Amino acid sequence: MRFITYNAKNYRDIEYMKYLPEEVKREIDIVSSVIPFKTNNYVVDYLIDWENFRDDPIYVLNFPNKDMLTENQYERVEGVLSGDHSKLDINRVINKIRLEMNPHPAQQMTNVPVLDGEKLEGSQHKYRDIILFFPSQGQTCHAHCTFCFRWPQFIKDLDLKFSMREIEKVVEYIKKNESINEILFTGGDPMVMSPAELSKYIDVLLDTAPSNLTNIRFGSKSLAYWPFTFLPEFSDEAEDMLRLFRRIVEKGKHLSFMAHFNHPVELDNEIVEQAIFNIRQTGAEIRTQAPILNHINNDSGAWARMWKMQIELGLVPYYMFVERETGPYDYFQIPLAEVYQTYQEAIRESGSFAKTLTGPVMSADKGKVHIMGVADNPVTGEKYFIMQYVRHRDYRQTFRPFFMKYDTQATWVDQLTEVVPEEMTVAAGNKQR
Numbered sequence: 529m530r531f532i533t534y535n536a537k538n539y540r541d542i543e544y545m546k547y548l549p550e551e552v553k554r555e556i557d558i559v560s561s562v563i564p565f566k567t568n569n570y571v572v573d574y575l576i577d578w579e580n581f582r583d584d585p586i587y588v589l590n591f592p593n594k595d596m597l598t599e600n601q602y603e604r605v606e607g608v609l610s611g612d613h614s615k616l617d618i619n620r621v622i623n624k625i626r627l628e629m630n631p632h633p634a635q636q637m638t639n640v641p642v643l644d645g646e647k648l649e650g651s652q653h654k655y656r657d658i659i660l661f662f663p664s665q666g667q668t669c670h671a672h673c674t675f676c677f678r679w680p681q682f683i684k685d686l687d688l689k690f691s692m693r694e695i696e697k698v699v700e701y702i703k704k705n706e707s708i709n710e711i712l713f714t715g716g717d718p719m720v721m722s723p724a725e726l727s728k729y730i731d732v733l734l735d736t737a738p739s740n741l742t743n744i745r746f747g748s749k750s751l752a753y754w755p756f757t758f759l760p761e762f763s764d765e766a767e768d769m770l771r772l773f774r775r776i777v778e779k780g781k782h783l784s785f786m787a788h789f790n791h792p793v794e795l796d797n798e799i800v801e802q803a804i805f806n807i808r809q810t811g812a813e814i815r816t817q818a819p820i821l822n823h824i825n826n827d828s829g830a831w832a833r834m835w836k837m838q839i840e841l842g843l844v845p846y847y848m849f850v851e852r853e854t855g856p857y858d859y860f861q862i863p864l865a866e867v868y869q870t871y872q873e874a875i876r877e878s879g880s881f882a883k884t885l886t887g888p889v890m891s892a893d894k895g896k897v898h899i900m901g902v903a904d905n906p907v908t909g910e911k912y913f914i915m916q917y918v919r920h921r922d923y924r925q926t927f928r929p930f931f932m933k934y935d936t937q938a939t940w941v942d943q944l945t946e947v948v949p950e951e952m953t954v955a956a957g958n959k960q961r
């Protein structure tokens with residue numbers, strides 16, 4: 529199967545584009561100069577319902593639209609693109625808007641590990657047992673999600689990317705940090721690499737990594753965006769990729785493929801089903817994760833359906849995330865109260881196999897904050913979010929419930945006020961007097 533990329537330059541070649549109003553294409557032209565835009569022939573031909581494109585979740589997931597910028601930002605880009613402006617002026621306006629869009633939420637750039645005084649740019653060590661590795665050839669994806677928090681990595685001229693080639697240094701770092709037992713290959717998407725490229729990294733790990741490294745993870749959306757990667761009948765390299773997975777498992781490593789699915793439609797065809805089957809045959813497990821997003825999957829029925837399909841296919845639901853405050857988050861974010869309600873409705877409809885799921889979770893500065901529930905003070909009637917860190921820079925802070933004042937509008941944990949239990953007692957006491 530030939531992989532065809534569509535981006536801001538050639539998307540008008542997509543056959544269905546001739547049925548779309550010109551104003552929609554104009555919006556794509558303008559917004560895609562700010563937000564990275566890339567899709568491919570599988571997404572376009574198999575996943576999008578073009579008759580209903582405006583409300584189609586996968587269209588929204590890949591194609592930029594006007595509402596993803598503020599009115600002011602849209603007008604500034606439109607103005608500079610339509611006037612007689614130099615390339616320099618255009619880039620200046622576009623870069624300024626990108627910087628307004630919080631390109632590195634949760635201080636992503638501050639988790640860079642140091643080995644013998646040298647910063648290992650291209651890896652991150654935030655939690656004590658896991659290191660993230662960004663292979664330089666994997667810093668793109670088969671298509672780009674419009675909501676993506678890693679969007680600056682896809683923009684060539686914005687100096688905010690990080691990736692590295694030297695896995696050897698990471699191995700040295702793992703040797704010196706015995707608490708690390710896991711490496712996550714991430715990007716972009718490491719599955720955009722050929723099996724030969726990926727093998728170069730994996731071989732070093734399998735041959736030289738210390739015994740404390742027991743788990744290998746690949747974070748990938750390839751099952752949703754290009755499942756042919758795992759289908760030998762469609763791809764010359766698929767067998768090599770599956771063989772690589774098998775080799776990792778046979779070496780005694782726990783291999784987890786962290787699959788990203790945003791909507792049940794991504795699981796609803798024989799191509800992806802076969803790709804999932806082939807991966808599972810290698811001995812790798814597949815865990816699933818995705819953020820809850822307005823305009824894409826803000827619907828408990830969609831989540832319940834998605835988890836049901838995943839479980840039937842042998843996948844393990846893992847995380848439901850809250851959309852981060854980056855890129856066009858105004859467009860995608862949902863108040864936490866609503867997020868929790870949607871999660872609760874969906875998980876109630878899901879069977880016991882879905883209990884492996886943790887959600888909703890915010891990837892915040894200090895760690896991953898889990899919304900465990902909403903509680904009422906029986907005396908005052910006040911409501912609280914009950915939260916805990918399921919991951920924290922300081923692991924001793926994990927799994928300790930805390931309370932935050934309930935707020936129907938807040939979309940992120942830093943918009944909430946913490947309540948200590950004594951305050952609740954005092955409030956209840958005052959009420960009773």
Ligand code: SF4
Pocket residue numbers: 668669671672673676677678679715716717748749788
């Ligand atoms: S596949 Fe993942 S990394 Fe790639 S654009 Fe989508 S969310 Fe971002």
